[in-house]
Amino acid sequence: MNESWEGFAGRMQRLNPLFELGRGMEVGELKPYLQTILMQVLLTIFYRELNDDDHRRKSDIKYMVEDTMKQMKLLADEKQVERITSGLLYSGKEEYSQPFEAYYYDEVRQSWETQVFRYVTMDELYTNLEIGSSIVYKLTDIAQEMIFMSREMAEEFSITIEQLYSIQLIKNGNFLKATRNLDHLISRVNRLMAKEFSFQQEMINNPKILLIEAERQRADNRIEIEKQFEEEKNHFRTITSMIEKTKRQNAEDDLIHRELVLLQEKIGHSRQLHDRFAKLVIQNISYEIKLKAENPSLFWENSLVSFREHIYENWFLKEGVQSFTDVETILSPLFSPKNEFILPLDWIWGEQEFDEKEEMEVVEEDEEKERLAYQRITNWDSVVKAWSYVFQYLQTHQEFSLTNLKELPYEVQDLWFEESETIDLWMMFDKKPLKVQVLHRKEETINDEREILLYKLMQEYPQFTKFEGLKIYTEFDHRAEPFLWYEMKITPFKICIEEEIR
Amino acid sequence: MNAEIIKKASAVYFSLLKEKVIDETSEHFQDYFEPEVRQTVLLMADESGTYIIETPKQIHLVVQPTGSVFATNFTHMRDKHNQVETKKHFHLMSVVLMSFLASIDQNQAAKVRAKREGISYYSLERQVNDLMMNWDKILKTDPNFGTEERIDMKDVVTTWKYMEVDREDFSLKKANKRTRIGLIASSMRLLETEGLVVILDRDDIPKAIPKQELFERIEYLYHDYDRYEFMKKLVTQKEHMHAEDTQD
Secondary structure, X not given: OOHHHOOHHHHHHHHHHHHHOOOOOOOHHHHHHHHHHHHHHHHHHHHHHHOOOOOOOHHHHHHHHHXXXXXXXXXXXXXXXXXXXXHHHOEOOHHHXXXXXXXXXXXXXXXXXXXXXXXXXXXXXXXXXOOOOOOOEEEOHHHHHHHHHHOOOOOOOOHHHHHXXXXXXXXXXXXXXXXXHHHHHHHHHHHHHHHHHHHHHHHHHOHHHHHOHHHHHHHHOHHHHHHHHHHHHHHHHHHHHHHHHHHHHOOOOXXXXXXXXXXXXXXXXHHHHHHHHHHHHHXXXXXXXXHHHHOOHHHHOOOOOOHHHHHHHHHHHHHOOOOHHHXXXXXXXXXXXXXXXXXXXXXXHHHHHOXXXXXXXXXXXXXXXXXXXXXXXXXXXXXXXHHHHHHHHHHHHOEEEHHHHHHOOHHHHHHOOXXXXXXXXXXXXXXXXXXXXXXXXXXXXXXXXXXXXHHHHHHHOHHHHHHOOOEEEEEEOOOOOOEEEOOEEEOOEEEEEEOOOO | OOHHHXXXXXXXXXXXXXXXXXXXXXXXXXXXXXXXXXXXXXXXXXXXXXXXXXXXOXXXXXXXXXXXXXXXXXXXXXXXXXXXXXXXXXXXXXXXXXHHHHHHOOOOHHXXXXXXXXXXXXXXXXXXXXXXXXXXXXXXXXXXXXXXXXXXXXXXXXXXXXXXXXXXXXXXXXXXXXEHHHHHHHHHHHHHHOOOEEEEOOOOOOEEEEOHHHHHHHHHHHOOHHHHHHHHXXXXXXXXXXXXXXXX
16 A cells, blocks of 8 residues: 555544534635634633633633634624534534534545544533533543644654653743743643543443443553653753753843743643642552452443333334333333422421521422412402401500410411411511501502501401501510421411501 | 341431432441341332432432332322323423433443533434334324324324424523423423433523433443343233223
8 A cells, every 4th residue: 555545544533623623604704714713712712721711611612703803803793603603612503512523534444434523522620510500611632633733743742742842942942932832731731630530430430431442451551651750750850950050041131030930830830730640540540449349240240231222222212102101111210219298388387497598499489380270369358357366466465476376266266277378478477567558558559468468457347447557567586486386387476566656 | 137227227218218319428328238238228128119229339219110109200290290281291201201311321331421411402302303203104104003002102293293393582482391492301300300410501502411320320220131121021011901901
């Protein structure tokens, strides 16, 4: 075979992502500039990654596109910006979040193969899975390689070569460039570290990956990684001593001095990263040994059946279902048993005892469902009747404690359970003091349920018009014990009235 | 069996019932792995119609396919929605769940990393649609088309076919169960409340990211040959019973 064919597939796989960048987007007159714009965006993401800046969400990438275009004196509307952004993230329609595809010719197999890749991927270290917010993106290896390639540092670039390069740059007095070069070194370590980290997660979660050939090779390489680290340290020492020397030589030159300090700081940072990386690698090795020693069975079991093939493809998809009970049989064991039973009233009262915020959320959800299900109609007659006893008491004693409920005649107590509104109103009074001003208003204009109650009370029992102008407030007795009233746990508080100070 | 063991075992079992999953930081985790305690817990689990899933870092409690003395979220839901239309809705949700499981299921752990991207609701919609179109074909070519026993499936297919994918109106989009995306959202929410998936980019193009717990359950439930055979038997048994019924 002609030597021009050697490693052809590999070359093409490197170049394809470059060729494909920004292709197939319909953005009209912007088309010729797409690659330049996107390359700048990739660089921006790259540097943000480097600086541990997590502003790499989709919305941030959109801003990067906008900024870049502004800088390049290009004009675009919202839609074009959107399109360019999603075009970097996914191939084709954004909704399907598909990866990019390109063909390459494999000279060994003598066939056309498909290469699947992405430019950006989820950064697991920054994306908060617990909160479930937006995805933070980082460059894929492929995109990062594009950036390295653009620096003419394509082939197999190892940390050591980088080191030598830095030394060379320092010798030539090009400190700023050396600093930048260290950036790449740092990113390289970051990358290795992230890989090692996710390998660790996977190993813990699924020890079987240790059986997969490629991963085992990685494991074998561990010792070599360590050796390389030793070399790293030596190189760092060389750079540091060289910096010291240059420093002494150029003690008066402020600019050089400043650059050197910067460089030194970067080296320190980079060294720390390497140390962290080394620790991670060693940790992984020990995990691996531990896993193998303690859970050997994990490595024997091999799945004979799979959900995808045996259940979904061969049965569900192909044959359909006779009855959906079968589907349920299959799916229900995915779920944990649940034996929740909450007494609704108990729960409502609980609001007084626990943190209000927490409870509020739950209540909201349920209320929505209820509202959909049926419209609740309150029988105000019953509510008013039940409450008339309270106000009667209030009129003579100026205060009414919840504990008194128990002492009301039984037939009155029964009234309290006819309408849930009756009991709910207690909570309303607990909210904030109410100045009674309802007598001369129209019923339709009253929103506060307490005012509605008072209005209705006054209509029904003229003696209650005396409450007009008074302030009704609640007082909590800290010494009082919560008491049980028909399976409801009640925290006692008092409703009091206060005459307006004239 | 001594009282101490039973005490420990029930402490483990009931905390599992409360927490669904306990991990190695729990005091019960260690207790569980005492052989006698473990035996007892397994016995309790079996008697109450539940399975215990053991993984290196966690223990899960799930219900058996034949049902448990405890209601599950899943059965709960069906009870709540007993009208015909919502039952159909429930069936549709089951279909979505099946498709979702299939799309994240894999034998090779190495693929896990690729799947971390999550599945967007829209690509899930495509997948379910492929399934529905396939069923549609089956229903059309099958001579039994329209007979009693397949009425469920036909209903589900028809409902799906006439469902809008999405609403343009953004404000309606969120809670709308009548669209395909809305349906997928409620199915994923079911898994989310169970702690099996994480939903990201909710306000943009939502994606469901399977959590390790879900992979563990899939592995335990569907990758075990004996359990697979057992489930197959359950399903085919019912089919036979059904077939006999209609013959009579």
